[in-house]
Amino acid sequence: xxxxxxxxxxxxxxxxxxxxxxxxxxxxxxxxxxxxxxxxxxxxxxxxxxxxxxxxxxxxxxxxxxxxxxxxxxxxxxxxxxxxxxxxxxxxxxxxxxxxxxxxxxxxxxxxxxxxxxxxxxxxxxxxxxxxxxxxxxxxxxxxxxxxxxxxxxxxxxxxxxxxxxxxxxxxxxxxxxxxxxxxxxxxxxxxxxxxxxxxxxxxxxxxxxxxxxxxxxxxxxx
Amino acid sequence: xxxxxxxxxxxxxxxxxxxxxxxxxxxxxxxxxxxxxxxxxxxxxxxxxxxxxxxxxxxxxxxxxxxxxxxxxxxxxxxxxxxxxxxxxxxxxxxxxxxxxxxxxxxxxxxxxxxxxxxxxxxxxxxxxxxxxxxxxxxxxxxxxxxxxxxxxxxxxxxxxxxxxxxxxxxxxxxxxxxxxxxxxxxxxxxxxxxxxxxxxxxxxxxxxxxxxxxxxxxxxxx
Numbered sequence: 001x002x003x004x005x006x007x008x009x010x011x012x013x014x015x016x017x018x019x020x021x022x023x024x025x026x027x028x029x030x031x032x033x034x035x036x037x038x039x040x041x042x043x044x045x046x047x048x049x050x051x052x053x054x055x056x057x058x059x060x061x062x063x064x065x066x067x068x069x070x071x072x073x074x075x076x077x078x079x080x081x082x083x084x085x086x087x088x089x090x091x092x093x094x095x096x097x098x099x100x101x102x103x104x105x106x107x108x109x110x111x112x113x114x115x116x117x118x119x120x121x122x123x124x125x126x127x128x129x130x131x132x133x134x135x136x137x138x139x140x141x142x143x144x145x146x147x148x149x150x151x152x153x154x155x156x157x158x159x160x161x162x163x164x165x166x167x168x169x170x171x172x173x174x175x176x177x178x179x180x181x182x183x184x185x186x187x188x189x190x191x192x193x194x195x196x197x198x199x200x201x202x203x204x205x206x207x208x209x210x211x212x213x214x215x216x217x218x219x220x221x222x223x
Numbered sequence: 224x225x226x227x228x229x230x231x232x233x234x235x236x237x238x239x240x241x242x243x244x245x246x247x248x249x250x251x252x253x254x255x256x257x258x259x260x261x262x263x264x265x266x267x268x269x270x271x272x273x274x275x276x277x278x279x280x281x282x283x284x285x286x287x288x289x290x291x292x293x294x295x296x297x298x299x300x301x302x303x304x305x306x307x308x309x310x311x312x313x314x315x316x317x318x319x320x321x322x323x324x325x326x327x328x329x330x331x332x333x334x335x336x337x338x339x340x341x342x343x344x345x346x347x348x349x350x351x352x353x354x355x356x357x358x359x360x361x362x363x364x365x366x367x368x369x370x371x372x373x374x375x376x377x378x379x380x381x382x383x384x385x386x387x388x389x390x391x392x393x394x395x396x397x398x399x400x401x402x403x404x405x406x407x408x409x410x411x412x413x414x415x416x417x418x419x420x421x422x423x424x425x426x427x428x429x430x431x432x433x434x435x436x437x438x439x440x441x442x443x444x445x446x
Contacts, residue, residue: 007309066436070428072387075401075421082405083414086230115439161384167295171394178298182305191309194302198294205293213289 010192017184017193024180025200031098031176032163039102040159043109050114051139061110068107074168076100081172093172105162112154116147152219160208167201177201233415240407240416247403248423254317254389254399258324259382265325266332267371271362273337284333291330297391299323304395316397320389328385335377339370376438383431387424400424 046065050058068076080096091099120143128138170178181197273284291299300323307314314322343366351361371378393402404420 008306066429066432067425069432069435070387070425071421072390072401072424074390074393075417075424078401078405079414079417079421082408083231083417086414087227111436111439118440164295167297168391170297170301178295178301182301185305191306194306198298198302201294201298202290205295206289209289209293 008191008195010190013184013188013190013192014196017180017188018196020180020184021177021193021196021200024175024177024197025204027174028166028176028200028204031094031166031169031174034098035101035105035166036159036163038098039105039162040109040155042102042106044113046106046110047113047117048139050110051117065107065110068104069111071104073100073104073162073165074171076104077168077172093169093174096172097166097169097174101162101165101168104165105159108158108162109155112151112158113147116149116151117143119150120146149219153216156215157212160205160212163208164205177204231414231418233413236411236413236415237419240403240411240419243403243407244400244416244419244423247398247400247420250397250399250403251386251389254320254392254397255386257317257321258328258389259385261321261325262328262385263332263378263382265329266334267336267367269329269333270336270340270370271367273333274340274362288330288333291326292334294327296323296327296388297394299327300391300395316392316395319395320392320397324385324388327388328381331381331384332378335374335381336367336370338377339372339374340366342373343369376435379431379438380435383428383435386428390424 046061050061077096077100080091080100081093084091084096124142124146125138128142129135133141166174166176167178169176170182173179177197177200181193181200184193185191269284269288273281275281300320303323304314304316304319307319347365347369348361351365352358356364389399390401392399393405396402398406400420400423404416407416408414
C-alpha cells in the first residue's frame, strides 16, 4: 500500500508539477468559456435566421447542422489541424480545438433553440402581431422568452458535454490539463501527475454535472 | 480548383488507401459491437440497482454516475492506458478502451434508463407484485420493457455519441477508422485520407442524426 502511495501519490513529484497542471487548468477554463459563448451565440443566430423561413438558406443550415452532429469532434479537430494547412490555412492547436467544438456546440444549440421556438404555439405569434408588434418585436418580447424556458436544460447539458471535449485538444498539443498531466508523467516517469490531472478534472466538472442535474429537474422538457 | 481537388479529394490516393480505411472501419464496427452492449447492460444494471431500498448503495451509485460523467472520456482512457501499467497491469489497447467506455457510457445509459424507470407509475409495480411476481420478475418483465421503450430516442442519441466517441481510441493506437486515416495521411503526405474518413463517418451516421431530429420534433408536437 505504501508502494501504491509512493507511485500514484508521490508528493515530491506532485509538488514539482503542480504549477504546470494549474496552468493547464486555467487554459482549460479559458478554452471552455470561449467555446460555450461563441457556440451558443452562433447557434442562436442560426436559429433566428431560420425563423425568417428563406428556403435555400434553411436547407443550408439543416445540412450544416446535420453534418456537425454526425462527425466525431476529434475527426473535426484533426481535419482542421492537419488537413487545412494543405490549403494554406494554418490554425493553431488551440484555434482548431476552439473552432471545432464551437461549431459542434452551435449545431446542437441551433437545433435546441429551433425546437424551443417551434414549441411556442402559432396563436402567440398571431396575437403578438395583431397587437401591432413588428416581426422582430414579437420574436424578441413574446416568442423567445417562452422558448428560452424549454431550452435551458438541454442547452446546459450539451454545453457541459462539449466542454469536456477540451481534453481532445491534447491530440493537437493544446497545453490543457490532460496534455500537462501526460507530459509531466513522461518526464517524471511517475503517474502522480495523472492523479493530479484527474483531481483537476473532478474539481472542474463535478460541480457542472451536479448543476446540470438540478437544472434538468427545474426546467424539465415535460410541462 | 484542380489543385484543391488534388489536395483534398485526390482520387488516386484515396484509391490506394481504401483497403486501409476499410480495415479501420471494420475495427470501428468491432469496437462499437463491444462497447455499446457492454455500456448499455452496465447502465441498465446501474439504473436497476438505483431502485433498491438501501440508501448507502443508492448514494454510491449517484457518486459513480456523477464522477464518471465528470471525466472527459479521453481522460479516462489515457489514465487507464498509461496509469495502470504502473500497478504492473499491462492492458492491450482494446481492453483499456473497453474499460474506459464501460465506466463512461454506463453512467450515461444509467441516467437515461433510470429516468425511464421513474416514469413508470407505481401502480404497475404494485399490480405486478400483487399477481405474485417477485421483485426481480416485476423489474425484468414489467418495469424495464416499458421503461426502455419510453426512452428510446435518448438511447439512440446516446448510442450515436458512443459511436462517434470510438474515434478517441486512435489516441492509444487502436487501428480504427480515424487512426487508419491518420496513418494513411502520414504515408501519402496528403490530407485526402482524413477527408475520406470524415466522409465515411458522415455517410454512416447521417441517417441516425435525421432519425433523432424527427424524434425530437415529434416529442415537441406532443408536448
